[in-house]
Amino acid sequence: xxxxxxxxxxxxxxxxxxxxxxxxxxxxxxxxxxxxxxxxxxxxxxxxxxxxxxxxxxxxxxxxxxxxxxxxxxxxxxxxxxxxxxxxxxxxxxxxxxxxxxxxxxxxxxxxxxxxxxxxxxxxxxxxxxxxxxxxxxxxxxxxxxxxxxxxxxxxxxxxxxxxxxxxxxxxxxxxxxxxxxxxxxxxxxxxxxxxxxxxxxxxxxxxxxxxxxxxxxxxxxxxxxxxxxxxxxxxxxxxxxxxxxxxxxxxxxxxxxxxxxxxxxxxxxxxxxxxxxxxxxxxxxxxxxxxxxxxxxxxxxxxxxxxxxxxxxxxxxxxxxxxxxxxxxxxxxxxxxxxxxxxxxxxxxxxxxxxxxxxxxxxxxxxxxxxxxxxxxxxxxxxxxxxxxxxxxxxxxxxxxxxxxxxxxxxxxxxxxxxxxxxxxxxxxxxxxxxxxxxxxxxxxxxxxxxxxxxxxxxxxxxxxxxxxxxxxxxxxxxxxxxxxxxxxxxxxxxxxxx
Amino acid sequence: xxxxxxxxxxxxxxxxxxxxxxxxxxxxxxxxxxxxxxxxxxxxxxxxxxxxxxxxxxxxxxxxxxxxxxxxxxxxxxxxxxxxxxxxxxxxxxxxxxxxxxxxxxxxxxxxxxxxxxxxxxxxxxxxxxxxxxxxxx
Numbered sequence: 165x166x167x168x169x170x171x172x173x174x175x176x177x178x179x180x181x182x183x184x185x186x187x188x189x190x191x192x193x194x195x196x197x198x199x200x201x202x203x204x205x206x207x208x209x210x211x212x213x214x215x216x217x218x219x220x221x222x223x224x225x226x227x228x229x230x231x232x233x234x235x236x237x238x239x240x241x242x243x244x245x246x247x248x249x250x251x252x253x254x255x256x257x258x259x260x261x262x263x264x265x266x267x268x269x270x271x272x273x274x275x276x277x278x279x280x281x282x283x284x285x286x287x288x289x290x291x292x293x294x295x296x297x298x299x300x301x302x303x304x305x306x307x308x309x310x311x312x313x314x315x316x317x318x319x320x321x322x323x324x325x326x327x328x329x330x331x332x333x334x335x336x337x338x339x340x341x342x343x344x345x346x347x348x349x350x351x352x353x354x355x356x357x358x359x360x361x362x363x364x365x366x367x368x369x370x371x372x373x374x375x376x377x378x379x380x381x382x383x384x385x386x387x388x389x390x391x392x393x394x395x396x397x398x399x400x401x402x403x404x405x406x407x408x409x410x411x412x413x414x415x416x417x418x419x420x421x422x423x424x425x426x427x428x429x430x431x432x433x434x435x436x437x438x439x440x441x442x443x444x445x446x447x448x449x450x451x452x453x454x455x456x457x458x459x460x461x462x463x464x465x466x467x468x469x470x471x472x473x474x475x476x477x478x479x480x481x482x483x484x485x486x487x488x489x490x491x492x493x494x495x496x497x498x499x500x501x502x503x504x505x506x507x508x509x510x511x512x513x514x515x516x517x518x519x520x521x522x523x524x525x526x527x528x529x530x531x532x533x534x535x536x537x538x539x540x541x542x543x544x545x546x547x548x549x550x551x552x553x554x555x556x557x558x559x560x561x562x563x564x565x566x567x568x569x570x571x572x573x574x575x576x577x578x579x580x581x582x583x584x585x586x587x588x589x590x591x592x593x594x595x596x597x598x599x600x601x602x603x604x605x606x607x608x609x610x611x612x613x614x615x616x617x618x619x620x621x622x623x624x625x626x627x628x629x630x631x632x633x634x635x636x637x638x639x640x641x642x643x644x645x646x647x648x649x650x651x652x653x654x655x656x657x658x659x660x661x662x663x664x
Numbered sequence: 665x666x667x668x669x670x671x672x673x674x675x676x677x678x679x680x681x682x683x684x685x686x687x688x689x690x691x692x693x694x695x696x697x698x699x700x701x702x703x704x705x706x707x708x709x710x711x712x713x714x715x716x717x718x719x720x721x722x723x724x725x726x727x728x729x730x731x732x733x734x735x736x737x738x739x740x741x742x743x744x745x746x747x748x749x750x751x752x753x754x755x756x757x758x759x760x761x762x763x764x765x766x767x768x769x770x771x772x773x774x775x776x777x778x779x780x781x782x783x784x785x786x787x788x789x790x791x792x793x794x795x796x797x798x799x800x801x802x
Contacts, residue, residue, distance in 0.1 A: 328719075328722060328724075330718035331715070331719060333711060333715045334716060337708040337712045337715065340708045341704075350699060351696075353691075355701055356687075356690045356705065383737060383744075384737075386740050386767065387734075387737035388736075389733070555778075557771065558771040558772065559773070559782035561771070562764040562765075562768045562771070563764060563782060565763075565764075569751075570801055573801060573802055579752070579802065582748055586744070586745075594671075597668075619699060620697075624698070628698065
């Protein structure tokens, strides 16, 4: 790519009109991202027809803004009321909500914002500099390799099982079992749908996440006596400055966590179909495992928020790697972006850089602008959100239940989603009562369909002959890494028990 | 015997019963393919049954079964159920404000200003989603 084209692209992007569209997209994304069930994907889909009248760069900049704004928007209700606005924010609730309950919602929100912007900027830089070679590597990830990545993901996540291995295995098996509801990936026959044809596609992910994580927690809190007058989140009046924000030293103490999260998110994002939720949970699990104080995770640990937000946000930039270089959408957001490109008469793919280089570099510049806008808009908006969360618990939790019902209805397209949400809320309550880790269940549920599909494909490709695995060195690498991770976890736990 | 041990035993028996009685009815028996439609569900049920049996013998701190908590939980769940069933016949913007009001009163809120404000939130949600964004709500 010649230098004048890059400069021309940047000049196109750095106009006041374009900046306005980026900021408008970020503001809209942050607001709708905070509404469970709507999220940035649906907003992008709704906004696409309106972008038809805009120029290509303005249209794409606006949609990029919505997508990036939605990343931080989803974390807002996850932190304040334990209701993830988007499925990827479910992991953020694990430490964000406990920190908010400690009276530090602004700190939790700011850490999420900084981590999100850091991860996103990292993946954008990777996209701008090394997208082409990364896309070639990502394209080599066939079913066998993806299966080995899944095995590796489960190995990493096994570190989240906690003190009782039996309860952890039960949660993971239950998650995988629930993920098998719907059409079988190989024979396309319905399984465990009990006559409900709406379950052909399986349980709606949003309904399961909101039901088991949010509704169960809200019901448990509503049932707690003497809740009414207490604010949902209490912020002490004379709160010190360090409790209201994230200091530079706190941010820097998370630098390796942020880098790890960004690397995981960028890698996962470059592989089509893996998704940001898997990245967020993998980053959280690996951070917890490598921490010297893993017991602090789940109680409001800043590193937990940093790990999840940096990972799920870095997927957004990496999603564009297969999209721009190969024309393959790696996620729903990327698929919508392809729609926007085609509406504007642009065909994403290998020729995009040579035919539309100016537009591509304009878009890269708009992505970086969107990150800056996300930070500035977020710093102003998060204070407003945290004030809303200081309303009495009665109003916050009653409203949250309505919001959950509305969000799940929209996301799943009907009443089935609402009943699935209720069912999983009960399941969440039972699991909470029996100390079964809900998080492990959710992760296994998210990874389940992809795991089964890649397992079936792998069994067909290898035809029962394990020696054929030698044709897949990347898969072998991931399988060896999985064994090493499990061994290291066992060794680490045993050493910890001995020292205790 | 402690409650959680009984619950774990019930879960283990439930998993085995599901595996033997329900799974064959709900999954097509395909003879072809290395991984059949029932393979993963059956494997996960076996894992769940085994781990539930282990849980029967594992020590766990018994949680307090507070009667007031359970009664309040039952009431709020019943209200939520009623609201969701009513949504089949009456639109969201009428049902959910009533549900929000009842929930707030049940939680213990008695300040009229907050009760009115809380009841209006679902109307705001309906306005944003159905009127502004044009997405249908029940």
